[in-house]
Amino acid sequence: MMKATAAAHTPDLRSPRSPRSAAHCLDCAIRHHAVCAHCSGPELDMLSGMKSYRTLKAGDPVVSMGERTGFLGSVVEGVASMSRLLADGRRQVVGLLFPGDFVGRPFSPVAPFDVVAVTEMRLCTFDRRRFEAMVREMPSLEHRMLEMALNELDSAREWMVLLGRKSAQEKLASFFVLAAERGMRLENRRPIDGMMLELPLTREDMADFLGLTIETVSRQIGALKKAGVIELIDARHLLIPDWEALVEAAGGELEAA
Amino acid sequence: MMKATAAAHTPDLRSPRSPRSAAHCLDCAIRHHAVCAHCSGPELDMLSGMKSYRTLKAGDPVVSMGERTGFLGSVVEGVASMSRLLADGRRQVVGLLFPGDFVGRPFSPVAPFDVVAVTEMRLCTFDRRRFEAMVREMPSLEHRMLEMALNELDSAREWMVLLGRKSAQEKLASFFVLAAERGMRLENRRPIDGMMLELPLTREDMADFLGLTIETVSRQIGALKKAGVIELIDARHLLIPDWEALVEAAGGELEAA
DNA sequence: CGCCATCGTTGATATGGATCAAGGCGGATT
DNA sequence: AATCCGCCTTGATCCATATCAACGATGGCG
Numbered sequence: 001m002m003k004a005t006a007a008a009h010t011p012d013l014r015s016p017r018s019p020r021s022a023a024h025c026l027d028c029a030i031r032h033h034a035v036c037a038h039c040s041g042p043e044l045d046m047l048s049g050m051k052s053y054r055t056l057k058a059g060d061p062v063v064s065m066g067e068r069t070g071f072l073g074s075v076v077e078g079v080a081s082m083s084r085l086l087a088d089g090r091r092q093v094v095g096l097l098f099p100g101d102f103v104g105r106p107f108s109p110v111a112p113f114d115v116v117a118v119t120e121m122r123l124c125t126f127d128r129r130r131f132e133a134m135v136r137e138m139p140s141l142e143h144r145m146l147e148m149a150l151n152e153l154d155s156a157r158e159w160m161v162l163l164g165r166k167s168a169q170e171k172l173a174s175f176f177v178l179a180a181e182r183g184m185r186l187e188n189r190r191p192i193d194g195m196m197l198e199l200p201l202t203r204e205d206m207a208d209f210l211g212l213t214i215e216t217v218s219r220q221i222g223a224l225k226k227a228g229v230i231e232l233i234d235a236r237h238l239l240i241p242d243w244e245a246l247v248e249a250a251g252g253e254l255e256a257a
Numbered sequence: 258m259m260k261a262t263a264a265a266h267t268p269d270l271r272s273p274r275s276p277r278s279a280a281h282c283l284d285c286a287i288r289h290h291a292v293c294a295h296c297s298g299p300e301l302d303m304l305s306g307m308k309s310y311r312t313l314k315a316g317d318p319v320v321s322m323g324e325r326t327g328f329l330g331s332v333v334e335g336v337a338s339m340s341r342l343l344a345d346g347r348r349q350v351v352g353l354l355f356p357g358d359f360v361g362r363p364f365s366p367v368a369p370f371d372v373v374a375v376t377e378m379r380l381c382t383f384d385r386r387r388f389e390a391m392v393r394e395m396p397s398l399e400h401r402m403l404e405m406a407l408n409e410l411d412s413a414r415e416w417m418v419l420l421g422r423k424s425a426q427e428k429l430a431s432f433f434v435l436a437a438e439r440g441m442r443l444e445n446r447r448p449i450d451g452m453m454l455e456l457p458l459t460r461e462d463m464a465d466f467l468g469l470t471i472e473t474v475s476r477q478i479g480a481l482k483k484a485g486v487i488e489l490i491d492a493r494h495l496l497i498p499d500w501e502a503l504v505e506a507a508g509g510e511l512e513a514a
Numbered sequence: 515c516g517c518c519a520t521c522g523t524t525g526a527t528a529t530g531g532a533t534c535a536a537g538g539c540g541g542a543t544t
Numbered sequence: 545a546a547t548c549c550g551c552c553t554t555g556a557t558c559c560a561t562a563t564c565a566a567c568g569a570t571g572g573c574g
Contacts (some may be wrong), residue, residue, distance in 0.1 A: 003568080021440050064505075082414070084414075084415075086418070086422065086508060086509060087508075087509060090317065090422045091422070091519075092417060092418040092421040092422045094414035094417045094418065101508070105407065105411070106403075106405070106407065106466050107403075107404060107407065112411050112414070113414065115281065136396075136400065137374075139393075139399065142396065142399055142400060142403060143393065145401060145403055146363075146364075146399060146402055146406060147360045147364060148404055149328065149393075149403060149406040149407055149410055150362065150364065150365070152410055153406055153409055153413060154362070154405045155341070156410060156413040156414055156417065157341075157351035157369070157370065157413055158369075159417060160349060160351045160417055160420055161341045161349040161351065162419035163342070163417055163421045163468065164345065164349040164420045164465075164467070164468030165347045165348070165349045167530080167531095168530075168531065187521085202550095202551070202552090203551070203552060203553095204551085210423030211420065211422060212550080213529075213531075213532055213533080213534090214553095214555085215532075215533080215552095215553080216530090216552090217335060217530055217552095218552060218553055218554080219531090219553085221555080222554090225373045233423060233554060235539095235551075235553095241362065251343060251344075252343060253346060260538060281569060324553065406563090423561075424560080424561095459521070459522090460521070460522060460523095469560075469561080469562090470563080471522080471523095472522095472523085472524085472562075472563080472564095473520090473560090473561060473562075474522095475522060475524080476523085476524080476561095479524090479529095480524085490543055492521075492523095492524085492569090492570095
């Protein structure tokens with residue numbers, strides 16, 4: 001029974017259609033969550049005509065900091081990280097990109113951060129120039145971009161609170177809250193008591209996202225488990241017996257990223 | 258001589274005209290730096306007609322988290338902080354608002370953070386509904402908003418790197434870099450060796466911005482002084498003898514906020 | 515002028531998380 | 545089935561920063 005739940009949450013990456021692409025944007029899984037969410041029929045046709053897909057394996061670079069990238073796009077399936085590597089090897093993950101999230105920095109060709117696939121993933125991409133031109137001609141698309149940018153800005157600031165002021169344990173709990181909320185979002189559902197959560201990140205990526213070391217991540221997961229806030233299935237899967245207790249352990253509400 | 262330099266940098270807040278307002282946007286100090294930067298003549302007339310000014314003293318609240326604010330606007334003079342206060346009193350400053358910066362959260366009436374004047378300041382405000390309607394009708398204005406939001410997003414992520422991975426001393430040096438760059442920006446100048454920097458924040462605000470305590474802020478300022486990276490004039494004024502040395506102490510380049 | 519409040523500095527001590535070190539587990543390769 | 549390697553956990557110790565405490569400087573106000 002628990003196995004069944006686990007299976008139901010495991011992304012079935014390759015099943016629905018050919019590995020290459022989804023025929024038309026109308027059939028796309030992220031249709032109502034991505035930058036194209038508010039596009040009308042003809043607008044969607046136009047996007048549909050210029051999109052192309054990329055499939056990536058965990059660990060594959062998507063864009064590198066400083067690079068001039070010729071494309072912009074959306075995450076369709078899987079998860080990517082945006083991060084900055086300092087000269088001495090310290091690394092900070094500044095955001096995760098889930099399905100529906102926008103990839104790339106419009107109107108500035110030089111990438112400000114590294115983007116790396118952290119799971120197997122599928123990306124829907126557009127030629128940068130054509131997409132930017134389209135944005136400038138379609139106010140509804142530009143409005144959608146603004147709406148998304150403002151939401152990401154709120155989320156980034158929310159995360160600054162975590163990085164600057166939360167304890168290691170609160171950081172871990174907050175990460176689980178974030179991952180659970182984002183995991184449910186595509187299906188327009190909310191996290192519920194007893195739900196299973198699949199962690200898309202390694203301990204190292206979690207550490208770099210939370211401003212901690214892998215050892216502290218490991219120990220604080222252990223502490224949350226001992227406190228009964230989570231139950232571990234394996235290193236990458238956990239159960240959340242009581243959602244409110246988890247939010248509590250996270251030190252109060254987070255805005256969904 | 259040093260006194261003269263100091264005077265030249267001290268904002269002369271009340272001098273130019275009546276406390277109430279600047280006549281027309283064309284004469285405004287932030288004309289080319291604020292949300293109105295790309296507006297053409299007729300557009301500017303429209304904004305000019307709907308603006309009104311607010312003057313605030315250091316410590317005055319601008320908007321409170323959770324509040325429904327009826328206005329949006331721009332900082333004209335002075336500096337404000339955006340922050341979040343946790344239930345137990347911990348506080349994190351998530352951003353500073355300098356002249357030209359946008360104030361308020363468009364398209365979402367509930368303020369996600371507290372905004373407080375940290376110096377005496379002057380604000381140019383617009384009725385939220387009228388401004389939002391104008392944005393939706395003027396693609397150039399909406400494009401400018403998007404451009405600003407994307408820049409702020411880059412800055413916020415940059416700051417996440419600082420909060421998650423930098424040492425206390427690097428944090429202080431980075432803050433001085435930020436303050437110096439922002440101080441020079443309005444005049445389209447870059448920081449130079451020997452420049453004087455006026456700190457707009459108390460030690461407490463700096464601590465909350467950097468994720469530190471006031472004692473650590475005080476000690477690390479002392480350490481940077483001993484290292485010769487800065488010279489203290491008084492608690493609120495310092496000299497930067499060597500700009501590159503300061504950037505170095507900050508642990509590498511910051512993108513200007 | 516002297517009081518008080520706010521702000522900042524400095525010193526002593528405590529501690530949360532980092533660092534250093536060792537070993538376990540599971541999956542891929544052969 | 546044995547080996548290996550990446551990933552994770554656990555233990556011992558260290559250290560950067562927090563905390564606790566006292567005091568100094570500055571400026572507003574009676």
